[in-house]
Amino acid sequence: MSKAKQYREVKNLTQAQIENEIAQFWKSNAIFEQSIHEREGKTPYVFYEGPPSANGMPGIHHVLARTIKDIFCRFKTIQGYQVKRKGGWDTHGLPVELQVEKLLGITKKDIGTKISVAEYNQKCREEVMKYKDVWDDITQKMGYWVDLENPYITFDNNYIESVWWILKELYQKDFLYKGYKIQPYSPAAGTGLSSAELNLPGCYKDVKDTSAVAQFKIEMASVQENAFFANKDEAYYFLAWTTTPWTLPSNTALAVGAAIDYVLIKTFNPYTHLPVNLILAKDLLSKYFQPENEQKDFATYAQDGKNLPYQIINTCKGKALAGIRYEQLLPFEANQKEKINGDAFRVITGDFVTTSDGTGIVHIAPSFGADDMKVAAENGIGALTLVDLEGKFIDGVGAFSGRYVKDYKNEPNYISVDIDISIQLKKENKAFKVEKYEHSYPHCWRTDKPIIYYPLDSWFIRVTAVKDRMVELNKTINWKPESTGTGRFGQWLENLIDWNLSRTRYWGTPLPIWRTEDKDEEICIGSVEELKAEMQKSIAAGWMDKSILDATFDLHKPFVDDIILVAASGKPMRRESDLIDVWFDSGAMPYAQWHFPFENKETFQQSFPADFIAEGVDQTRGWFYTLHAIATMLFDSVAYKNVVSNGLVLDKNGNKMSKSKGNTVDPFKTIEKYGADVTRWYMISNSQPWDNLKFDEEGLAETGRKLFGTLYNTYNFFAIYANIDGFRIDTQERIPLAERAEIDRWVISKLHSLTNEAAAAYNDYEPTKAARLIEDFVIEHLSNWYVRLCRRRFWGNELSQDKRAAFETLFECLQTVAQLMSPIAPFFSDWLWQNLLGTSSSIHLSQLENGNDKAIDKALEQRMEWAQEISSLVLSLRKKTKIKVRQPLQKILVPAIDKNFIAQVDKVKGLILSEVNVKEIEYISDTSGIISKKVKPNFKLLGKKLGGKMKAASEHIQNLSNDDIQHLEKNGHIDILLEDEKFNILLEEVEIISDDIQGWLVASNNGITVALDIHISEELKNEGFAREIVNRIQTERKESDFEVTDKIFIHVQNQLVLNGVLNTYKEYICNETLAKDIILADNISNAKVFDINGEELYIFIQKA
């Protein structure tokens, strides 16, 4: 009868075909949805999806990041947890806006003039989802399971409402405030820049600027009583260095380090050659003067600005200089002292002052530096802002008025203000040194022009208030790798500054704060309902005609700005025009994705905080931070318990991938060529997720060939023979482990060990470890050892108990391996699973059981390792003597030093003997006298005991004579003499091994020694012939394309030497080759001639 094949046999199926098939299956059976619904009521495992932005194409690094996310979600699912994965889209922010500007050919200035804000935002809304289809496609192709049917979208009204709710909570906790801060600002673009923008690649550039060391003249009236300045008739100056001379007119103070040593010196100005007295840090003296010019006769000065003679008049600490007043360096109409809102032109102390650069005296222009502003505020110095928002000097700065401080307008003949100021200083005896200085300076990534620091109004979140709590909570988070949490993230938390929330853009979540014009009254809105209610009041007060908040209302600009509210005093309140930082949007996702607290309260409670999140390490200060900050402020909780931060994907040479370099990897092409599973497996197994991955196509090919190829063939082998025998796995009854062969129990033991170890690795967020363990099991243990050694067991005629055991064992291995690998290789594992079980249920709906400790036999695993080691040694001996494995040999000898070792080896000797084709194994005892022994000290034990004598002892011990060794073995200890000192060495402090058997061919490794008897008797020789003949016939069968089950007749031409062999081994040969008979004849047509160990043999085979 023709049996229907139980197991699908495959040939030349590509990974891509498998994946298409499985993807189709998942889709039409809604497997992903089932994997969640089926586990309703089970313990939830909470995962947060960090929203990607769909306005860019997905890259290979997204595949890595999403593979990591997918792995743990799938693993937890197969462990029985319910893992919801709500997808999301990040939709606000600058990248979208810029893309739209580029698309429309406009700049920020045109928004509101050439194009209405409404139209512009509409365009953003469309553009941000530009590549959604491509993203959906890669999601499906790479096998990433995430719910994209009901994603959260940050531009959604509901999402915004939740964000508003959060902001109001923070507002009520007094975490929100408006402040005046120095911020990066691009005059060319007319906009403030976020720190994220400042850190776009290429923003910090090395530029050469004109730097100046200016002479600030001391007001002698302020030092009348000061003995430090001995000669009140002379002029004294502070030296202060700046790389931005254009800020000098805005100078209002000088800062010194309280503990820094300063010197007062007498010298000349190198430009005017006038005699001057200068104050600068002692440590920096050598920067401007050569030591040999000290005490040089002042008369010898050549008036060339070189080799300035100088003389140290006095020294003091910076503290002593504080309070001294100086004359304004560059007085103009606009910076008259009366116009300054503080007590300016004084020396103050600041802890930021160092002597690593400049003069140790820092020029302070509070409007153009964050440090400056801070220290000025602390000292009541006041500020000058002589530059406007366009980056040009305001009126009243003399000839500089109207000039741009940098070339913001691409003027063809732009003359550097820095240079002109320096020239003026030189002329006026106010410059001590002017030179070009190369440093790295931030540039506006859009205009490529240098930014300046400028005082701007902003809303801030007072994260500094919860800093300590954030640090504390961070310690409870399991970071992978740990160093990112303690180091990078921890350090960042320690040095927190308040979070600047304001963005002066158009497409983003509007700040829900309305204020009166006099800033006296304000309201923070926390919901649409509240806004409606407030609007009603406003209508009643006559500030608005009617409610505009209907169901279709868009909470974005410009509509939200049409709403005017009324204050308690009756005054109108208008919305603060800022948008909020987009990072706040993504950090709000734990709440806003559920429209909490307006809906889904219970769902939220069950899904906060997350058990697991994963993103690139570049998110440390991004999403990881905003999630943490908001959760801390809102609920005094962490937002996530475990976090994996993955490294970058580099090209195969270790370079960063970039479009300009053309070394990017197209994930679609990669997946199409090698398959998603192979790509995923390669990325995970090649290096730890947090290490950078050098992406090399060769590695993909190797993974495909080795792991997937091997597994595919192992399955196919199983299928072919199972079908031949009509074997069918019985889900209920299996042959008990105890009744299976040693090698079956071994591989099952290995399998259960693997299950435990791999699960532990997954649970520990170590996917690379898991992948490598699985790979090792499949290739080394299952394929290269178990299947190879067991092949014969599958060949017999009937389905014996032993054969059934072999089938069951192999089946169980494949089944569990499929489950273990399913998180990483979701397609192939499901394909394998379904083929094995003949089911249309998915592996991803299955339950992974723990490894059964009763099935694990470590002693068995150990002795199999020994069997492998011994086999390997014997094979290497055969190699040395050039005796083929096909040639049977009589015996191998193993020294019997360790009784346990022998007992263990004896249990696996059958495997060894058949593997190396030897008849017997003989254990030779100690007393034979032909074993030579060696003693190796146990360094760990002896090192502690002997300390400094260890080296000498080691030498001594290794040179112990055979008698000494015998003594040691017998008595359990021996005395040795080291530098006239006696030491007692115990038996357990050394290792005794045999490494030679005299008179035999010996190989030795890892403490195991084997000798091989290479004498070939006539009988062995003939058996060797028989094996050779079998080999030729098998080859011939294969070449003739016979089925493995075909019976044959063998026709052989009579041959003097081999006829005897053919007779003697007829049964053996027939058995091996499925031959019905061997027919000898004098002459055979069609025969092929074979060389059998030097004998010619004519053979012809035909199907019976």
Next chain:
RNA sequence: AGUCCUAUAGCUCAGUUGGUUAGAGCACUGCUCUGAUAAGGCAGGGGUCGGCAGUUCAAGUCUGCCUGGGACUACCA
């Protein structure tokens, strides 16, 4: 500039609390096995474990400094 990561064979990576021949895979060379193979086995070449110092009986492993690569943060004038 600061913080953190990283450096082991030509390439990709292992390497336990420090313990004595530093490993695997790929690639290369030779031989070999095959009744599942895209394979497998055996042998070979290939390493001042980035450099220098230190701690120690003992350092790839611990400490410090330096160099290369990378990330993040950053107006230090």
